[in-house]
Amino acid sequence: MATRGSSSAIGDPLVISERETRDAPPHRIGLWHVGVVVSTHTETPTGRSIVLDVPGWGGNLAGQHADVRLTASDGYQAVRSYSIASAGDSDRVELAVDRFPTGEVSPYLVDDLLPGDELELRGPLGGWFVWKPTQTESVQLIGGGSGIVPLVAMIRSHTDSASTAPFRLLYSVRTSDDAFFRSELERPTPHLDVTWLYTRRVPHGWPRPAARISLADLAASAFASSLSPAVFVCGPTGFVETVATDLVALGHDPQRVKTERFGGA
Amino acid sequence: MPEPVDGNSLAGPFSELFSADLTTATARCLGCGDVSELARATVYPDPTGYVVRCGRCDDVLMVIIEEPDSIRLELRGMSWLKVPR
Numbered sequence: 001m002a003t004r005g006s007s008s009a010i011g012d013p014l015v016i017s018e019r020e021t022r023d024a025p026p027h028r029i030g031l032w033h034v035g036v037v038v039s040t041h042t043e044t045p046t047g048r049s050i051v052l053d054v055p056g057w058g059g060n061l062a063g064q065h066a067d068v069r070l071t072a073s074d075g076y077q078a079v080r081s082y083s084i085a086s087a088g089d090s091d092r093v094e095l096a097v098d099r100f101p102t103g104e105v106s107p108y109l110v111d112d113l114l115p116g117d118e119l120e121l122r123g124p125l126g127g128w129f130v131w132k133p134t135q136t137e138s139v140q141l142i143g144g145g146s147g148i149v150p151l152v153a154m155i156r157s158h159t160d161s162a163s164t165a166p167f168r169l170l171y172s173v174r175t176s177d178d179a180f181f182r183s184e185l186e187r188p189t190p191h192l193d194v195t196w197l198y199t200r201r202v203p204h205g206w207p208r209p210a211a212r213i214s215l216a217d218l219a220a221s222a223f224a225s226s227l228s229p230a231v232f233v234c235g236p237t238g239f240v241e242t243v244a245t246d247l248v249a250l251g252h253d254p255q256r257v258k259t260e261r262f263g264g265a
Numbered sequence: 266m267p268e269p270v271d272g273n274s275l276a277g278p279f280s281e282l283f284s285a286d287l288t289t290a291t292a293r294c295l296g297c298g299d300v301s302e303l304a305r306a307t308v309y310p311d312p313t314g315y316v317v318r319c320g321r322c323d324d325v326l327m328v329i330i331e332e333p334d335s336i337r338l339e340l341r342g343m344s345w346l347k348v349p350r
Contacts, residue, residue: 030281067277081274125276127286128304237268258304261270 030122032069033057035093037117043180047098047146048110049085052119054093060124062087062131062157063150063232066095067122070105078104083149083234083260084124085181087157093121096180098146129232129260133161137230140223141169142243144213144235148180150260151234159189167192168229170221172213172239174200195221213239215246225251234260272306272317278329282336283348290348295341296324303346 035052042048060066064087069079080103086094099110113119131139131154139158141151148171158167173179175198185194197217198210223229231252233243240261247257272288279287288304299321306326309316314330319342328339340346 065274065276079277081277122277122280125280125286126273126304127276127289128273128302129271237270259271260273261268262274 031056032120032122035119035121037113037115037119038092039115040113043096043182044098044178046110046178047096047180049094049096049180050109050113050119051092051094052121054091054121057091057093057121057124059089059091060084060087060093061127062153063129064124064126064153065150066093066125068095068105068109069120069122070108071120079122080105081125081262082109083146083153085149085152085156087153088160096146096149096152129234129258131157131230131232133157133163135230136163136165138166138223138227139168140229140231141167142172142213142218142222142231142233142235143169144172144239144243145174145178146180147233147235147239147260147262148185149234151232152181152184154232155185155189155192158192164191166223168221168223169194170197170213170217171195172197172199172235174198176203213243215249218243218246218250222247222250225253228253228256231257232260233257235262237261267310269307269309269318271304272302272308272320273304274308274310275303275315275317275329278315278331278336282338285348285350287346287348290346292326292343292346294319294322294324294326295344297322 033054033056035054038051038053040048040050065081065083067079067081069077071077082095082097085096097106097109099106143151197213199212200210202210233240240259244257244259248254276288289302291300291302293300299319301320305320307318307320317327319326324342326342330337
């Protein structure tokens with residue numbers, strides 16, 4: 001790799017500039033960084049966001065994730081993947097984590113981690129479930145629970161880049177208390193339309209009864225397949241599979257639908 | 266058995282082995298001939314590693330076994346892997 005790059009640099013500067021400007025997302029080989037927790041914020045009864053300074057991180061695209069590694073005093077290690085809520089060139093990284101009661105990593109991140117603590121991170125990871133500010137087509141985001149995290153990164157990247165690409169978000173949560181980044185998502189944002197779906201309890205006077213997301217919700221509130229939007233779906237496995245099936249039934253090209261399912265770890 | 270996740274969750278483990286992001290690589294399934302990004306594959310994590318199955322026919326594409334001193338890749342179910350550079 002290095003040989004190819006340096007020989008091109010001598011022989012043909014145009015080739016090098018083409019390679020440098022290609023659309024490859026940041027990707028750092030197997031490197032673990034040590035981040036320091038700057039702040040934490042309670043988002044829901046079971047989840048919180050964590051801001052870290054990670055020297056050498058070098059920024060990430062919207063939608064990428066990080067692996068977090070915990071090491072016990074006996075040397076046992078556990079690694080889990082978490083979506084990144086932030087995007088951009090900075091070494092400051094925001095994660096948002098929901099607690100799985102039986103998990104090995106998330107209870108520590110949600111209940112115990114304090115500002116000043118160190119945390120090992122690997123990344124940024126994944127060049128597939130990403131949105132880039134150079135994309136101009138309509139974008140449909142569909143999130144369930146903490147599946148909102150990579151979608152929030154895309155919304156932030158959209159805002160930060162003053163993109164005029166039309167964005168729509170469908171966000172399904174149990175109750176209004178269970179929404180991550182609620183105040184940020186309720187703030188009016190240019191070129192972004194947000195639809196809230198409640199599955200257990202609705203706010204007073206809410207027109208739609210509490211119910212899981214359905215094909216009717218997608219037909220009513222999501223961009224039509226005729227617009228060929230880029231679609232990003234993130235949430236629990238069952239949520240993602242239901243939504244992906246319904247999207248295809250509504251005529252969306254499966255190749256335009258990208259999913260990120262999280263299991264129960 | 267844990268619930269399956271998407272192939273894009275393998276970006277971390279792959280990053281220990283390859284300089285390119287393998288989740289954006291496309292593979293051809295030996296079973297059904299489907300050509301898809303590995304990010305679209307179905308991944309079953311287990312305590313020893315990952316079983317990666319075709320998103321279309323569910324045949325095993327690859328098995329990743331993590332051992333203390335090595336990582337074993339069994340590429341038993343794909344006829345080729347095309348990696349963007």
